[in-house]
Amino acid sequence: MVLGKGASSSLSRKMVDGVENMVSNCNDFTVLVVDDDPVIRKLHDMHLKKFGLRAQVVENGKKAVDLCHFGTIFNLILMDKEMPIMDGVEATKELRAMGVNSLIVGVTSRDSQYETQTFMEAGLDFCFEKPLTADKISFILQELNKKN
Amino acid sequence: MVGTTLSQELKNYIQSMHDQGVLDHHFDHVKALQNEENPQFVMEVISMFCQDAEIGIAEITRFLNAPVVDFAKVINLVHQLKGSSSSIGGQRMALACRELRQASENRDKERCLEIFERMKQEYNTLRGCLNAISQMERTILENETRRRNP
Numbered sequence: 359m360v361l362g363k364g365a366s367s368s369l370s371r372k373m374v375d376g377v378e379n380m381v382s383n384c385n386d387f388t389v390l391v392v393d394d395d396p397v398i399r400k401l402h403d404m405h406l407k408k409f410g411l412r413a414q415v416v417e418n419g420k421k422a423v424d425l426c427h428f429g430t431i432f433n434l435i436l437m438d439k440e441m442p443i444m445d446g447v448e449a450t451k452e453l454r455a456m457g458v459n460s461l462i463v464g465v466t467s468r469d470s471q472y473e474t475q476t477f478m479e480a481g482l483d484f485c486f487e488k489p490l491t492a493d494k495i496s497f498i499l500q501e502l503n504k505k506n
Numbered sequence: 507m508v509g510t511t512l513s514q515e516l517k518n519y520i521q522s523m524h525d526q527g528v529l530d531h532h533f534d535h536v537k538a539l540q541n542e543e544n545p546q547f548v549m550e551v552i553s554m555f556c557q558d559a560e561i562g563i564a565e566i567t568r569f570l571n572a573p574v575v576d577f578a579k580v581i582n583l584v585h586q587l588k589g590s591s592s593s594i595g596g597q598r599m600a601l602a603c604r605e606l607r608q609a610s611e612n613r614d615k616e617r618c619l620e621i622f623e624r625m626k627q628e629y630n631t632l633r634g635c636l637n638a639i640s641q642m643e644r645t646i647l648e649n650e651t652r653r654r655n656p
Contacts, residue, residue, distance in 0.1 A: 397555050397590040404539045404547060440585055467589040489593035491535050 389413040392422045393438035419449025439466040447480045454481035516642040533595025552636045562587045580610045599628040
């Protein structure tokens with residue numbers, strides 16, 4: 359399931375033709391992975407590497423907010439919803455309140471439509487169910503390319 | 507060649523785990539991330555998953571056996587287990603976690619304990635499967651290393 363502001367494109371659109379272009383454009387993008395599960399962090403990091411992206415990884419929302427507060431800029435933030443210390447909803451609200459205009463993509467294992475909607479309303483651009491796959495990352499990178 | 511036979515054996519084994527519902531397509535996505543630069547990726551993920559799962563299960567045991575169950579903590583732990591088991595492709599374990607979460611949200615201790623037993627069984631099955639895969643991956647890698655460095 360993907361939720362997004364105006365998301366209408368199919369996940370596989372331009373994937374075959376556009377993958378090489380996407381990879382060559384990706385190398386300058388900075389990515390932050392925010393998730394308290396080390397397995398998920400490792401998987402997402404590896405997925406992103408396959409697209410030529412290097413990610414910073416942190417384990418809770420507060421660390422993500424602190425990084426941005428101290429001036430680190432990310433093109434893309436992959437944000438888990440449920441984390442200790444500061445969850446994804448709170449972190450997303452704080453980042454948007456700080457003026458962070460990175461593409462923020464929620465990644466959640468929550469089944470509830472209501473919970474996902476609440477997460478979206480915090481300021482996400484898109485929200486996906488875990489785990490991320492190559493298709494979902496392709497879609498995200500297409501959106502990132504559009505934004506940049 | 508021995509390596510090729512083992513690779514086929516591994517494929518067949520993974521397929522049989524799919525057929526039994528122990529693994530789903532998410533495991534294939536994990537496997538697809540492995541490459542020459544990261545030949546031990548699958549083994550590393552399996553090791554990480556099992557280590558974290560065992561810690562999580564021990565913690566859930568502690569909380570469920572307490573005189574007064576802290577269901578909020580149980581929910582958080584189960585949520586994490588659900589996420590990681592789902593991501594590694596352990597669909598039966600992930601399903602058991604979902605049910606355990608529901609029972610925890612209903613604050614039904616008896617139901618929690620019942621489902622928790624089933625979740626642990628699913629974890630044991632999944633762990634056995636993942637350990638077998640890890641062992642085959644290790645042997646394939648060793649054979650490949652020996653082939654390249656005779």
